[in-house]
Amino acid sequence: MASSGRLEKADYFATACDKVKVIYNILQSFKNWKWGTTNNFLYEWKTNVPDDLYSQEYICLVDAGLEINSAYPLMLPPNRQVDLILSFDFSEGDPFLTLNTTAEYCNKNGIPFPKINIDDKEKEIPSKSVYVFEGDDKGAPDVMHFPLFNNQNCEGKVDEMRKKFSTLKLSYGESELKELLQVSKLELSKKLILEKLQQRN
Structure with missing residues (x-):
């Protein structure tokens, strides 16, 4: 029973740490007003991909509906x-x-x-x-x-x-x-x- 109690405490602290990390990251996003940052799966791909898509390890995605209040950017590429x-x-x-x-x-x-x-x-x-x-x-x-x-x-x-x-x-x-x-x-x-x-x- 004692070991079970220690596991419960360990789980509690691990969960609490995860919550603190999430809150910290959210506060950092508020501070820098930076949203939608994600790993760039095209990073250093360099094959038939425009430079600005593979040159950065992380990219910031913006919802056109929020930024412009309409999805114009999706329709406007020349192709x-x-x-x-x-x-x-x-x-x-x-x-x-x-x-x-x-x-x-x-x-x-x-x-x-x-x-x-x-x-x-x-x-x-x-x-x-x-x-x-x-x-x-x-x-x-x-x-x-x-x-x-x-x-x-x-x-x-x-x-x-x-x-x-x-x-x-x-x-x-x-x-x-x-x-x-x-x-x-x-x-x-x-x-x-x-x-x-x-x-x-």
């Missing part, structure tokens, strides 16, 4: 040959934030992306249900951006709708869901999307 991106904004605040953040990301990484020029008034309250940003023959795709709440589908009640369907509101009744779905349908322009696709083909 994907994307002609048209349908961009839907469902977030709180600036309805064009994902576009501007993506444009900055593309500029920094040398990835073709259309110019995003939005008037400040449009950022506050979008007047249209869809904004089209033209690509070019250098690989930049066309982007059709659909702000969820705008003066066309909300009939001038954008602020009211934003408050009613706030991101922080965690649950909706059936009538609210139907209203939100109806507003979402109104922002889509099937005709314009088809026209854009035909222009690209």
